[in-house]
Amino acid sequence: xxxxxxxxxxxxxxxxxxxxxxxxxxxxxxxxxxxxxxxxxxxxxxxxxx
Numbered sequence: 001x002x003x004x005x006x007x008x009x010x011x012x013x014x015x016x017x018x019x020x021x022x023x024x025x026x027x028x029x030x031x032x033x034x035x036x037x038x039x040x041x042x043x044x045x046x047x048x049x050x
Contacts, residue, residue, distance in 0.1 A: 016022055
């Protein structure tokens with residue numbers, strides 16, 4: 001998978017584009033995943049699974 005260059009206006013079939021929305025979306029998804037992983041780990045510690 002490639003990231004579309006801002007100067008390349010001929011290709012429009014890229015999923016990830018180098019713009020503000022893509023960076024915000026990727027950052028948001030990563031933060032949510034980290035929070036979910038931490039919550040699962042804390043739940044495991046709380047209920048003595050680990």
